[in-house]
Amino acid sequence: MRVALFVTCLADAMFPDVGKATVTLLERLGHEVVFPEAQTCCGQMHVNTGYQRQALSLVEHHMRTFEPYDAIVAPSGSCVGSVRHQHAMVAERAGKRQLAARAAEVAGRTYELSEFLVDVLGVTDVGAHYPHRVTYHPTCHSLRLLRVGDRPLRLLRAVRGIDLVELPDAEQCCGFGGTFALKNADTSAAMLADKLRSVLSTEASVVTAGDSSCLMHIGGGLSRLSVDAKPVHLAQILAAR
């Protein structure tokens, strides 16, 4: 299958290894990966901060970039959530009916990585080997916007050598929330502190998730503590051999 990688602006600029791992994984499973180089950002930060008008050009650009592809995959629950739940809304709000219809079509062909692997490709064992103690944080948007359910866990359970441990209060938000982390920095930090406490209680050396943004937040907190635990994206574990 020919898969268009929607790498997300954050992974592109700050976490390229997540994008590389996604490519490695999909190619290993026998699929052709293309990277539409015109892609930039889905506009989620704008929408969630109240700048829907300013997000419109980004939505239009996203459509132009990804419309030609049959399957679009992103290593992010949050950005796929934005494509599915916000793009048509932004277009409707601007009175652009046709754009909204196009957005709905593209959204229907856009998948978060674990959804794509389990639902479209029908695999849970991707042939990975990762001999580490790992705990999984289900990110809010993958959990409650996309309803990925236990797909990431099914993929992780099939990884050879992995010691997967349950994260206490896993479904609680890590406190990132985009600009929330800046506008309500104290509350965000309090939420992060509790998440870090849960992560450390598992004695895992790796905390994984399907979103680079939440992992950046959790990782930013972990690096302040003198601990060995580090954030690793789900794609990186699944690509490991």
Add this chain to the structure above:
Amino acid sequence: MSTFLGMPTVAPRGVGHLRGDESFPKAARAALGNEQLRRNLGHATRTIRAKRAAVVAEVPDWEELRRAGEALKAATMARLPELLAELEERVAAAGGTVHWARDANEANRIVTGLVRAAGADEVVKVKSMATQEIGLNEALAAEGIAAWETDLAELIVQLGHDKPSHILVPAIHRNRTEIRDIFLREMPDAPPDLTDDPRRLAMAAREHLRRKFLSAKVAVSGANFAVAETGTLAVVESEGNGRMCLTLPRTLITVMGIEKVVPTWTDLEVFLQLLPRSSTGERMNPYTSLWTGVTPGDGPQEFHLVLLDNGRTAVLADEAGRSALHCIRCSACLNVCPVYERTGGHAYGSVYPGPIGAVLSPQLTGVEDNASLPYASSLCGACFDACPVRIDIPSMLVHLRTKHVEERKGPSPEAISMAAASWVMARPGRFRGAERLRRLLPLAAPFARGWTASRDLPEPPAQTFREWWRTRNG
């Protein structure tokens, strides 16, 4: 738009206890520093969450019930004016009197006048969010009328000269030792050897309240529901103190937000299943009181219903925001909210805290008066999943943020950076150029103190993904 007899051409804005003295982030910062508060809240919300999850899981058609609740509320809002007129007609036919209050001030004037007319200088009160919203107790006190809260938690808040911090459990921020101290200090008839044993505390309050129930001539209540087709009012509660107020005094005054009406008696079937499981985590609430007008020789002989707008018609006018009026005040969204759990309710300023407060208060007052509330959420979505009538709070928060941004006058640093980011990201060439600046990220640290106070910024990579892709495929 035409003006009729000096009537305002726009819906009235909500007044009363709907605004805080400071912004949410400021108030939250103070609350977060209070470790006792954090412990009390963490313990209480965790307990209620577990109870709710257990009783919701045992209902096989819970999702259908939620959808039914949502549909009933949407249908009600679509014809609210006619349903209210029907309710008024039925209440009057059953011997009650209906009053219409444009805002909190008018509602307070009406209730004060009614208490005066009944020749009373004290009232007993059923727990009610509407009367908290309008600040009725303070308004009555200013006229020399004492209002006695009879819900145990409301009593604790009142005696502690405190404010409610939760819709259902207003004293959630207090633990039992604090409650014992408040009783000993403020309740003249509290036994001096009172301990913090929950049963002893409840018995002390019971003794205290019995005297009030037997002496008061007037009771004031809110309402959970009002049935338009029958003119029936409903209050659900756990303690039975509400039932005392609703049956013993001669005069009963009910203050109800106009959105509480339901079309038919059978609609209660849905809500009386959704509400107790969502709020107290019980299959059924211990007391459900229903009354229709007055019954000679039985219960109150005079009944007044005050229908309160206080910003509600303004909310109704906003298509994307009106479902905030569907709220049945169960507070499930508070108990699952990671923000509420850490800051508590006082940080929200308004009597309506938590996720529902963050969408309801700014709409009742106008967004400009509660501008920080729509941002008091990480948009994690837990509130939507818990809401028994499926109010899409996260989407509404985004809608209110957009409204706030678009109504704000003049450029702000944030608006300028958002416009710049949008300009950069709209063209791949510009975005590539901006990516080259990523190594300057550490220079941004002093400007991102909100982030760096507790988190490190990530290390910028030597190569972006697209640079790697080019070298690989070039």
